[in-house]
Amino acid sequence: MIRFFSLFVLYAISISSLPAQTTKSFIYGNWVKYKIRMEDGSKPIKPEFHDSTYVAFRLTKTGDSISVCKNFIPIAKQNKANCMAAVLNDSILKISNLAHYQLDYVSIDTLVFTFKVEGWTPAETPQFFMVNERLLIEKNRIKYKDSKSVTANPYFSPKIDLQPLYQDIRHSLYSYQGRFDCIGKLKINTHTKTVSCDLTDATIADSTTLRRFKKCLEKSYKYWNWEFMDNYDEIQIPFIYQHLKHPNYNIIYHQFHFFESTYAAIEKVNFVSFKSKQKADEAFKKGIDAYKLKDFVSAISYFKEAYEENETNIEPLYNVAAIYLEMGKNDKACEVWQQLIDLGQVEAEKLKKEYCKT
Template sequence: MNVKITISITLLFVNYGIGQIKESEINGKWIKYKSEMKDGSKILPTPKSDSTFLEISIKNSKLCFNSNPIYKTNEGCIDFSLKENTIKTSIESGYKIEKNTLDTLIICEKIDGLENDKLKRFYLVNDKILYAKELEKRKEDKNIIATKLFTPKLNVGIEGEIFKVLKSDMSNFDLIGSLTIFPSKKLVTSDIDYSSTKKISKLEIVTTIIDNSFNSWDLTNFEKFESIKIPFIFRSESTEIFKGIKMIFFANNISEFDFVYRRKLEDMRKSGELFQKGINAYSEKKYIKAAEYFSESFKTDPENLDALYNKAAAYYEGGDKENACKTWKELVDLGQTNGIELYKNNCN
């Protein structure tokens, strides 16, 4: 069994039989409601709470991305051309349009040289349709809790304003709280449910800036509500290599910081080194040693699924079918299509 530079099983996606699409048909803002790998596998890491946010804007042959549900500003834009129902962003890459209707857009990454388990598929809904449905759902409500998919937007960042005041006396502390917007009263209030610092002055800086942020909010579609509550977690961090403010909305557990920021470059580098040692050991037919290296590579960077596939292949070639099946079962539990096929074909 080959190590993964390896195993590839392709599942066919439903052909919707769409004709040639015009750019005017896909212009607008699209919000992700589901995603997967092209072969049907789950995308890792799996979020702990609400699904990760992605907004894609298409206009004037520009493709723009925003992964922060609370801010109106796009994080980056790239030029594209539309050819053969593919949003071409370069000679080698783009997004294949698999379905397009008035309310739905399904696109899949198209990158030369990458297999289906490395390409992401996005299911998107038109933002106007989404908001109309959310408003209909809440037509009897006066006081609501916002979600990533239905929230007022900030025109300017709160974090930057807080950092300007705190930067002369930065310290490490965490907060869990919420802010509530009252549209008719033109008022914002904040509540802190947890604080790791006892310095009242620090808390007052954070809450005062939040409480004075009313004019920074775009309340389009939210004017009819008496109040809109938005939970958040907050971190002030001061180390030798980083000083700054982190704020995650729609979260109420400090551990969310570990999820959002957990993948470190150093871990990826170390995982890559262990992975290469595993490849070398495998080529020398030292299969058990290779499995150990691949296992450590995956532990160091749990998004390196190739290491887990290779661990199973090494055990299998080394005659340890039991551990190979245990490893394939890990891939099954992670929702990986190739892993499901390998487990089904070799372990039952």
């Protein structure tokens, strides 16, 4: 994304330093995000940075080598494709020439770090607050200490290798090229080593397709890993499944939303299609070109279009406000900054305070 720095001067906002922990060996292990904020204190805009999204990190050390693995699907086994080598130097965990994790606080139970990328502003830079996974597991063990049947949640669940399951579904449903959603519940019996599946709702009435899909799930026992949950007789896992067609390519893909049981739950997730992102990028570039030609009216129109196509990128709104300011329309700029303030943006608060009367 081309940045429009010429419109206003960006400034760094320092974060209050957190107490340092000298025992760096505490960083190794499995960590789960419980909170996130941007470096300047702003509320995250991008869906992958929302507090409600699941993010886990696993840091391991073998000899002089450090591995950093990320996982965004709570029920999925760790995929080696999501791992990268890193080098730890003081409080910096470097993963490339352009990106690193700055360790802000480390203890046996808590890890706080900031993900730094060259060129990112404080409003774009996320700070993660992580808790040691063993604490979450222990909390759930206490909750279910007298139970033989449990309902899994993102922090207390068996893990599954999703790729072979997706392959089984793809092979079984190869003849169905449409879209459908369905709601169901898996019931995993750890003693009989069987998986049963109840489908409670579906957006199609094709019983053959639904029966084949259900059979794939009921044959999935071999893909599961119980680890700390094999002492329960039954584990229930609610899910929503989506059989989707790519908007730009003639391919079918699959998407599970585990631990959800209503369509409304997944409708709240703010996904931006590839097509919309393309349109947003094109409008953004046209806005820059129009601004260079001093065609401010067109530039504002293009930047507004860029934001409407992709509301997870707020940079176009800052550019709209900056152009209004350059045109002497401070009241209009203030309206846009207020829109950004309503989105939880700290930088907009400072700009409004500097340039607006009220």
